[in-house]
Amino acid sequence: MSRTVTLVLLDSAGRPLGALPPLRVPEPWWQEVHSIVAAVRQRHGLEIAVLRLLDADRPAPPGGHVRYLAQVVDAPAVPLEPAVDALGVPLEPAAVDLAPHPLRQRWAEAGGPARSVAWATGELTRLGRRVTAVAQQRTWNLSAIWRLDTDQGPTWLKQLPPFARHEPAVLAFPGELINGPVVLAADGEGRMLLADVPGEDRYGAGEGERAAIAAGHHAVQLRACGVVGELVAAGVPDLRGARLADWIREMLAGHDVSAAAGLLDGLDHRLRQVADCGLPDTLVHGDLHPGNVRGDDRHRTVIDWADSFVGHPAFDILRLTEDVDADAAARLVDAWARRWRTDVPGSDPHRAVDLLRPVAPLRQAAVYAMFLAAIEPAEHPYHAHDVPAASARAAAVAGP
Structure with a gap:
């Protein structure tokens, strides 16, 4: 599967120039833009920055025909016909509707990418690194990412929306709390500059590698048990106990989640039962799957902590075992439970996992609802179908 892309171009002043002819790129995922930028450079000799999704010929990704708004770097700010000639x-x-929107991310505005790259370049200069190349990688409502090559190796610029701006605080938390990317700079407004993490994203990892990921993550969560107050003070969302139930209901208000009505009605009681299992609250990654782990067979770094929160540790093992067969998942959960029973004698990790199994997709439905509430309508196709799908999964797991 691939994508066909049409780009509506703006000049340097943010005025529309027109649309390029459609082009095909290999990646079907709408947020991936590096191949779009490269194709426009190769075909037309233009340097562009993709700003945001405009519309598509299908209700949700991947694939199809997708229109984006893009800005030509250093395009002349002159009337349309001379600009086309130039x-x-x-x-x-x-x-194209260029009206401002209160929920538009700053990197999706005309001039936004240039301002972010200028900030990163300035920080790298301050660190004694000379930028040799810049390549936009991704842009959508959850983040914008650029690779900046320097004379000392690659670095990465990541820009985050307000609901994810605690990520640099987690990555840079004192005492080497997590094994994550090194933060070279952060501006406190969503931009952070990260050192490169060698290796590959570990999509497709088998049971053995997932077991190693789980064991390494257990050490992180064990350390984090003692600093949950500091993490919350640093801005990490607090979803402990009853707060989780309140937050889920708040996020899902206004959405049709009737399929999970029974689960929602009994959520407070279920979470009290979880608390009785005796496991401590800790730092939760929030999206711990192999694609958010980078490295090789020997060295691994957990990346993308934007969904992290303070809460129950079982959520991460449930996410890590989502897409493996039942026998492998059971073995991974058994090993996870043994570690927690050793470190917290008298606890009942297996019961906690069983109780939270339907809550995990329900929490994910609430996450998608949070995204939708915080992004402009043009970006809704990324997540609109995720809320009912996740709540239906929750209801199916919970059973009658």
């Missing part, structure tokens, strides 16, 4: 590329008139 660019030397065929452009078609294109209707």
Whole structure:
């Protein structure tokens, strides 16, 4: 599966120039833009920054025909016809709504990518690193990512929306709490500059590698048990106990989650039962799957802590075992439970996992609802179908 892409271009002043002819890129996922930038450079000799999704010919990703708004780097800020002549590329008139929106992310505005790259370049200069190349990698409502090559190796610029701005605080938490990417700089407004993490994303990891990921993560969560107050003070969302139930209900208000009505009605009682299992609250990654682990067979780094929160440790083992067969999942959970029973004598990790199994997709439905509440409508196709799908999974796991 691939994508067909149409780009509506803006000049340096943010005024529309027109649309490039459609082009095909290999990645079907709408947020991936590095191949779009490269294709426009190769085909038209233009340097562009993709700003945001405009619309698509299907209700949700992946694939299809997708329109984006993009800005030409250093395009002349002159009327349309001279600009087209100066660019030397065929452009078609294109209707586009450029009205501001209160939920638009700063990197999705005209000039936003340039400002972020300028900030990162300045920070790298301050650190004694000379930038040799910049490549936009991804842009959507959850983040914008660039790779900045320097004379001392690659670095990464990540820009986050307000609901995820605690990530640099987690990564840079004192005492080497987690094994995550090194933060080189952060501006406190969502931008952070990260050192490169060698290796590959571990998509497709088998049971053995997932077991190693779980064992390493247990050490992190054990350390974090003693600093949950400090983590919350640093801005990490507090979803302990009853707060989780309140937050789920608040996020899902206004969504049709009737399929999970029974689970929601009994959520407070269920979470009290979870607390009786005796496991401590800790730092939860929130999306611990192998694709958020980078490295090789010997060295691994857990990346992308933007969904992290303070809460129950079982949520991460449930996420890590989602897409493996039942026997492998049971073995991974058994090993996880043995570690917790050793470190917290008298606890009942297995019962906690069983009780939280339907709550995990329900929490995920609430996460998607949070995304939808915080992003402009043009970006809703990324997540609109996720809320009912996740709540239906929760209801199916909970049973009658």
